[in-house]
Amino acid sequence: xxxxxxxxxxxxxxxxREIQELLENTEERVNGAAxxxxxxxxxxxxxxxxxxxxxxxFNRFMQRRxxxxxxxxxxxxxxxxxxxxxxGKPVHIVDTGGYKLQRDEGTMEAVLDELVVERSLEMIEKxxxxxxxxxxxxxxxxxxEFIIQLRPHWxxxxxxxxxxxxxxxxxxxxxxxxxxxxxxxxxxxxxxxNIADLSxxxxxxxxxxxxxxxxxxxxxxxxxxxxxxxxxKSTLSNRLTHSNASIxxxxxxxxxxxxxxxxxxxxxxxxxxxxxxxxxxxxxxxxVEYYSVNRAIKTLDRCDIVFLMIDAQEGLSxxxxxxxxxxxxxxxxxxxxxxxxxxxxxDKKTFRKTREWINIMFGQMxxxxxxxxxxxxxxxxxxxxxxxxxxxxxxNHKVETAALNMALKDWLFKYPPPASKTAHFKIRYMxxxxxxxxxxxxxxxxxxxxxxxxxxxxxxxxxxxxxxxxIPVQLEMKASRQKWEDRFDS
Numbered sequence: 345x346x347x348x349x350x351x352x353x354x355x356x357x358x359x360x361r362e363i364q365e366l367l368e369n370t371e372e373r374v375n376g377a378a379x380x381x382x383x384x385x386x387x388x389x390x391x392x393x394x395x396x397x398x399x400x401x402f403n404r405f406m407q408r409r410x411x412x413x414x415x416x417x418x419x420x421x422x423x424x425x426x427x428x429x430x431x432g433k434p435v436h437i438v439d440t441g442g443y444k445l446q447r448d449e450g451t452m453e454a455v456l457d458e459l460v461v462e463r464s465l466e467m468i469e470k471x472x473x474x475x476x477x478x479x480x481x482x483x484x485x486x487x488x489e490f491i492i493q494l495r496p497h498w499x500x501x502x503x504x505x506x507x508x509x510x511x512x513x514x515x516x517x518x519x520x521x522x523x524x525x526x527x528x529x530x531x532x533x534x535x536x537x538n539i540a541d542l543s544x545x546x547x548x549x550x551x552x553x554x555x556x557x558x559x560x561x562x563x564x565x566x567x568x569x570x571x572x573x574x575x576x577k578s579t580l581s582n583r584l585t586h587s588n589a590s591i592x593x594x595x596x597x598x599x600x601x602x603x604x605x606x607x608x609x610x611x612x613x614x615x616x617x618x619x620x621x622x623x624x625x626x627x628x629x630x631x632v633e634y635y636s637v638n639r640a641i642k643t644l645d646r647c648d649i650v651f652l653m654i655d656a657q658e659g660l661s662x663x664x665x666x667x668x669x670x671x672x673x674x675x676x677x678x679x680x681x682x683x684x685x686x687x688x689x690x691d692k693k694t695f696r697k698t699r700e701w702i703n704i705m706f707g708q709m710x711x712x713x714x715x716x717x718x719x720x721x722x723x724x725x726x727x728x729x730x731x732x733x734x735x736x737x738x739x740n741h742k743v744e745t746a747a748l749n750m751a752l753k754d755w756l757f758k759y760p761p762p763a764s765k766t767a768h769f770k771i772r773y774m775x776x777x778x779x780x781x782x783x784x785x786x787x788x789x790x791x792x793x794x795x796x797x798x799x800x801x802x803x804x805x806x807x808x809x810x811x812x813x814x815i816p817v818q819l820e821m822k823a824s825r826q827k828w829e830d831r832f833d834s
Contacts, residue, residue, distance in 0.1 A: 380434075380557055381427070381557070381558050381562075381563055381564075382427065382434045382555055382556065382557055382558060383555075383556050383558055383562075384554035384555045384556050385427060385434055385435060385436040385555055386435060386436065386472040386473070386550040386551055386552060386555075387436050387438065387470055387471050387472045387473075388430075388435050388436065388437045388438070388471065388472065388473050388475060388546060388550070389437075389438045389440060389467050389468055389470070389471035389473070389474050389475065390402055390437065390438065390439050390440060390475045390477055391440050391443070391464060391467075391468060391474055391475070391476055391477070391490070391494075392442065392443065392476055392477035392478060392479075392490065393442050393443050393479075393484065393486040393487060393490060394441075394442025394443075395442065395479075396442070396477045396478060396479040396506055396507075397477060397479070397506040397507060397533040397534070398439050398440070398442070398477050399424070399439055400506075400533040400534055401439075401475075401477060401504075401506070401531075401533035402424065402426075402437060402439035404533055404536065404539065405428040405430060405435075405437055405543075406426050406428045406437070407428070424438070424439040424604075425437065425438050425439075425604045426604070430543045430546055430547055431540075431543045431544055431546070431547040432547075433547050433550070433552055434552075434555060435546070435547075435550065438467050438471075440463070440464040440467050440468075441461070441463060441464050442464075443461055443464060443486060443489070443490040443493070465493065468493075468494070468497060469497075471497070471500060472500065472549075472550055472551065473500055473502060473546060473549050473550055474494065474497055474500050474501045474502070475502050475504060475546065476490075476491070476494065476501055476502070476503045476504070476525075477504055477506055477533075478503060478504065478505045478506065478517075478520055479505070479506055479507055480505050480506065480507045480508045480512065480513035480514070480516070480517045480530075481507075481513055481516060481517070482516075483519060483520065491523050498526075500549075501525065501526075501527075502525075502526075502527045502529075502542075502545060502546060502549065503520065503523075503525040503527060503528045503529070504528075504529040504530075504531050504542055505517040505520055505528070505529070505530050505531070506531055506532065506533050507532060507533075507534075508530040508531060508532060508537065509532035509534070509535040509537050510532075510537070514530050517530060527545055529541060529542045529545070562613060563613075564606065564612075564613035564614055564615045565612055565613070565614050565615070565648055565649065565732060565733070565736045566614075566615045566617065566646060566647045566648045566649070567614060567615065567616050567617065567647060567648070567649050567650075567651055567732065568617045568619060568643045568644060568646070568647035568649070568650050568651065568676075569581055569616060569617065569618050569619060569651050569653060570619050570643075570644075570650055570651070570652055570653065570667050570671075571652055571653035571654060571655075571663075571664065571667070572653075572655070572658075572661055572663050572664070574655070575653035575654065575655045575683055576653055576655070576683040576684065576719040576720070577618055577619065577653050578618055579719040579720055580651070580653065580681075580683070580717075580719035581605055581616050581618035582605075583719055583722055583725065584605070584607050584614070584616050584725070585605035585606060585607050585616055586607065604616065604617055604618075605618070609729045609733075610729065610730070610733055612733055612736075614729075614732075617643050617646065617647055619643050641670060644670055644671055644674050644676060645674065647676060648676065648677060648736055648739060648780060649676060649677040649678065649679065649732055649735055649736060649739075650667070650671045650676050650677070650678045650679070651678075651679055651681050651728070651732075652664060652667060652668065652671075652678055652679065652680050652681060653681050653683050654680060654681060654682055654683065655683060655684055656682045656683060656684045656685050656687060656688050656698075656716070657684055657687055657688075659701075660701070660702065660705055664705075665705060665706070668706055668709060672708065672709060672816055674781060675780075675781020675782060675783065675815075675816050675817075675818050676781070676816070677712075677732075677735035677736070677738070677739055677814070677815045677816075678709065678712045678816075679712060679713050679714075679715060679728065679731055679732065679735070680702055680706075680712055680713070680714040680715070681715055681717050681728065682695075682698060682714065682715065682716045682717060683717050683718070683719050684718060684719075684720070685716035685717055685718055685723075685724070686718040686720075686721060686723065688716075695716060698714075699714050702714055709816070711807065711813060711814055711815065711816070712814070713731045713735075713814060715727055715728055715731065731814075734814060735814050735815055738782075738811060738812050738813075738814055738815045739779065739780040739781070739782060739815055740779050740780050741779065741782070741810075741811055741812065742776060742779055743776050743810050743811075745774075745775050745776070748774050748775065748776060748784075748810075749773050749774060751805070751809060751810060752771070752773065752774045752786075755802065755805050755809075756771060759801065761794070761795075761798055762795060762798065768790070768793075769788055769789050769790040769791070769793050769794055770788060770789045771786060771787075771788045771794075772786075772787045772788055772789070772824045773786075773787050773824070774786045774787070777820070781816070781818055782812055782815060782816070782817050782818065783817075783818040783819075783820065784806060784817065784818070784819050784820070785819075785820050785821075785822055786802065786819060786820070786821050786822070787821075787822050787823070787824030788821055788822070788823070788824065789823070789824065790823070791821035791822060791823055792821075794821055799819060799821070802819060803817050803819050806819070
């Protein structure tokens with residue numbers, strides 16, 4: 345007969361070592377151990393005409409789907425960047441937009457295609473190694489034109505012919521050898537054929553002498569620029585990074601992928617994630633735009649702080665509420681940015697009314713800073729970044745368990761839980777479960793009957809009394825029959 349599982353004995357207090365182990369096990373680090381980050385990385389740029397598989401290859405190197413993959417030509421517009429381990433070495437990789445010659449002249453798409461080409465050529469200039477991706481089969485005029493463009497950088501070019509899985513089209517693909525490539529590989533980005541040989545060659549051509557792993561203090565603050573299309577996200581991204589990494593136009597949906605850029609301010613390093621604008625579902629028609637919106641939402645899992653861009657001329661929307669809700673659920677810091685504020689009446693009354701309206705729409709986020717800004721001319725940038733540094737500090741603030749429980753004891757004394765025969769409970773003790781997002785765990789008898797109003801009260805006390813007044817605080821309740829003091833008795 346199987347033995348019954350013994351019930352935990354709450355009558356015996358745990359010793360100091362046991363409770364310390366309990367607390368250490370309770371504390372969780374977001375996403376596990378911190379991922380290593382580097383500086384001085386060599387730059388690998390993936391280039392080629394549209395639809396040859398650049399984004400698929402980029403995602404393979406990254407070992408996750410960062411770039412949008414779709415059969416529609418010209419899906420990738422902005423350069424998509426990331427750090428990947430290739431053959432055991434850290435490499436900064438850029439997936440560029442396709443080199444496209446055939447355009448419908450006089451259309452907005454043609455203008456954007458020209459911008460994509462310019463941006464791709466700019467990245468090629470910066471590259472340490474250029475991975476030219478070609479497609480198995482017939483050589484096109486765009487291939488030949490692009491190869492001519494690469495001649496000044498010939499010593500940096502490594503060529504790979506994609507879509508040759510299982511030897512398919514390999515014989516005809518040897519026609520690319522006529523261009524005199526020093527290195528020519530036949531690969532399949534989708535299936536992984538010969539990727540190992542290609543990776544070995546890439547690493548052999550790159551210089552890693554200046555690579556350095558950065559310390560925890562040097563880890564950059566990751567900012568996600570979010571909001572409706574055409575609110576000025578790309579303009580702000582370019583101003584912050586002092587670059588033109590994000591394509592700026594009046595054409596809604598110009599940004600499709602999440603575009604990364606970096607800068608420093610106030611002794612801190614920043615990474616900016618410029619996302620696609622989130623439209624109403626009814627207006628999302630293309631598969632490409634669906635992926636863009638989905639990617640923007642997933643960016644919330646990669647950032648520390650959200651800069652929610654609001655067009656001061658158009659006001660708030662349901663999409664803004666959706667973004668806020670998603671950011672709140674993930675415990676991200678958020679700053680409401682009233683962009684194009686230079687177009688509004690420059691008086692305190694106008695700003696006060698706008699702030700009141702935001703607080704009405706986002707009642708649960710009254711703690712979030714609201715700042716006027718002009719991304720175009722740069723006014724308000726300093727205040728914005730100072731707020732971001734303060735929010736990041738709060739997101740990573742850790743309160744000692746002893747101090748927490750002293751504060752908890754004081755709150756319970758001054759504001760005792762509501763008394764009720766049907767909802768009787770006792771709050772025992774509290775510990776901080778994690779930072780960024782900031783999460784606390786409170787142990788109580790019958791946690792299921794603790795009123796939501798009292799949980800809200802405790803959240804507010806944590807935020808206001810313990811140094812978290814500009815960020816969301818998550819609070820979990822867990823069952824316990826032991827008092828805090830008893831757990832340290834031997």
